[in-house]
Amino acid sequence: MSQEFQIELPLLLEAIYLKYHYDFREYANASLKRRLSAALVRFGCRTLSQLQQRILHEPAIFPILLDYLTVQVTEMFRDPNYFKALREHVVPLLRTYPSLKIWVAGCSTGEEVYSLAILLREEGLLSRSLIYATDINPQALQRAEAGVFDIDRIPAFTESHRRSGGHSSLSDYYTAAFGRAVIDKSLKKHIVFSDHSLATDSVFAEVQLVSCRNVLIYFNRELQDRALGLFADALCRKGFLGLGSKESLRFTALAGAFADVSREDRIFQKKDRA
Amino acid sequence: MNAATPLGHRVGAIVIGASAGGVEVLSTLLPALPETIRAAVFVVLHQPPDRQSILAEIFSRKCKLPVREAEDKEPIEPGTIYFAPPNYHLLIEAGARIALSVDDLVQFSRPSIDVLFHSAADTYRERLLGILLTGWNEDGAAGLLAVHAVKGITIVQDPQSAEAPVMPQAAIRMHSPDFVLHPRAIADLLHGLEPAPATSGTSPARAAPAP
Numbered sequence: 416m417s418q419e420f421q422i423e424l425p426l427l428l429e430a431i432y433l434k435y436h437y438d439f440r441e442y443a444n445a446s447l448k449r450r451l452s453a454a455l456v457r458f459g460c461r462t463l464s465q466l467q468q469r470i471l472h473e474p475a476i477f478p479i480l481l482d483y484l485t486v487q488v489t490e491m492f493r494d495p496n497y498f499k500a501l502r503e504h505v506v507p508l509l510r511t512y513p514s515l516k517i518w519v520a521g522c523s524t525g526e527e528v529y530s531l532a533i534l535l536r537e538e539g540l541l542s543r544s545l546i547y548a549t550d551i552n553p554q555a556l557q558r559a560e561a562g563v564f565d566i567d568r569i570p571a572f573t574e575s576h577r578r579s580g581g582h583s584s585l586s587d588y589y590t591a592a593f594g595r596a597v598i599d600k601s602l603k604k605h606i607v608f609s610d611h612s613l614a615t616d617s618v619f620a621e622v623q624l625v626s627c628r629n630v631l632i633y634f635n636r637e638l639q640d641r642a643l644g645l646f647a648d649a650l651c652r653k654g655f656l657g658l659g660s661k662e663s664l665r666f667t668a669l670a671g672a673f674a675d676v677s678r679e680d681r682i683f684q685k686k687d688r689a
Numbered sequence: 690m691n692a693a694t695p696l697g698h699r700v701g702a703i704v705i706g707a708s709a710g711g712v713e714v715l716s717t718l719l720p721a722l723p724e725t726i727r728a729a730v731f732v733v734l735h736q737p738p739d740r741q742s743i744l745a746e747i748f749s750r751k752c753k754l755p756v757r758e759a760e761d762k763e764p765i766e767p768g769t770i771y772f773a774p775p776n777y778h779l780l781i782e783a784g785a786r787i788a789l790s791v792d793d794l795v796q797f798s799r800p801s802i803d804v805l806f807h808s809a810a811d812t813y814r815e816r817l818l819g820i821l822l823t824g825w826n827e828d829g830a831a832g833l834l835a836v837h838a839v840k841g842i843t844i845v846q847d848p849q850s851a852e853a854p855v856m857p858q859a860a861i862r863m864h865s866p867d868f869v870l871h872p873r874a875i876a877d878l879l880h881g882l883e884p885a886p887a888t889s890g891t892s893p894a895r896a897a898p899a900p
């Protein structure tokens with residue numbers, strides 16, 4: 416990456432923040448640079464300054480850039496062991512609550528939320544649950560809300576669901592039509608999708624479980640600390656936090672605020688304040 | 690590069706990319722790294738995405754240096770070998786930290802060698818040593834060119850010695866590497882990386898690479 420690119424990058428992010436109120440200023444740089452280089456090609460710009468000029472003056476293209484700034488790679492029951500561990504270590508405690516609130520932060524196009532909803536249904540908990548599914552990418556949120564997935568992806572999802580300890584058939588939860596699988600309305604009833612940024616917004620509810628997977632890896636340490644602070648504040652006493660399979664609290668300021676529930680599967684529990 | 694400067698003084702980090710047949714070659718290279726080396730070593734080895742993370746454990750037993758699977762935002766420690774976790778890209782972040790990502794596949798691969806090499810070239814520039822080994826696809830060729838472009842040192846496994854020659858051949862097509870070597874010779878070079886005691890004055894570490 417050229418020296419100029421390094422100079423232009425923070426300027427572009429500042430411009431985006433001032434104009435669109437999306438705050439990417441504390442995102443991990445290495446992968447962001449890579450995606451912005453791809454965006455330069457997409458927009459036919461030679462430099463980030465040129466891109467900045469266009470982004471500032473052509474609001475219509477910002478949504479396209481947003482798909483480069485955020486990463487929408489996701490699947491149902493990604494890392495089946497995570498969901499298995501939720502069943503084993505978290506569900507028994509969730510059962511003790513008369514009503515449940517769960518926050519899926521960075522839900523992307525919905526695969527993770529629906530996986531969780533199916534798990535809760537299987538464990539007999541969905542009827543008393545409300546899941547908040549949040550993201551900053553409006554296009555992703557729209558697709559999540561629609562709950563329509565390419566049928567070609569279903570076999571892999573089915574296999575992961577089985578490996579997660581699923582004791583029903585995944586086909587109970589979607590209708591297949593025209594090469595698409597449409598997620599059941601009865602699941603959607605328990606999910607609220609909304610726009611929320613871990614970088615700029617604050618806590619909106621008290622929840623028993625936060626699942627935030629493969630989102631923190633895109634943040635630098637300061638922003639990770641901010642997001643984890645939100646989770647700590649949102650969680651009820653002894654509430655649970657689940658992270659992506661390669662994310663940890665080890666290098667964050669919040670390491671001391673959580674105890675391991677399943678180290679391997681990145682499930683943590685909020686500690687009582689000393 | 691200045692022929693008078695021993696490689697060992699100059700190299701701040703080593704990146705290694707391998708695919709089909711890579712485990713065997715890495716078993717020759719990584720144990721050759723001297724205990725005293727200060728450079729951090731980052732390895733991307735293509736694997737099936739659902740593979741358990743066992744590489745670090747396997748290589749720990751063979752190597753003198755500590756071997757770990759990279760964790761997100763981990764501070765980079767000198768003289769440590771980091772493997773990319775299965776199904777995550779491995780990148781070098783500002784402030785000498787590791788970053789992981791689940792971005793799209795690059796060259797059909799995640800982890801991708803290109804992704805590691807590009808971000809390491811960006812960070813370490815002329816202090817980077819890039820090594821590309823055996824493999825059936827072309828991941829890593831563009832990344833190694835990026836290492837070359839920032840005046841880092843590039844080594845490609847001699848395609849004739851590779852179980853899968855496509856990857857080294859692709860790299861050689863894109864630029865003329867500083868070294869094209871058999872695994873054994875790469876191992877010798879790595880072994881000689883440390884500013885050596887008087888006896889190893891003729892080790893490959895002191896030979897100037899082709900311009």
Ligand SMILES: C[S@@+](CC[C@H](N)C(=O)[O-])C[C@H]1O[C@@H](n2cnc3c(N)ncnc32)[C@H](O)[C@@H]1O
Nearest residue numbers: 485489521523550551552612613614628629630
């Ligand atoms: C790689 S996806 C992870 C999807 C899902 N959680 C999973 O693990 O499969 C990352 C998501 O985080 C979202 N994201 C990025 N920055 C965010 C922020 N500041 N607040 C909330 N979500 C964010 C992106 O839009 C994207 O949908």
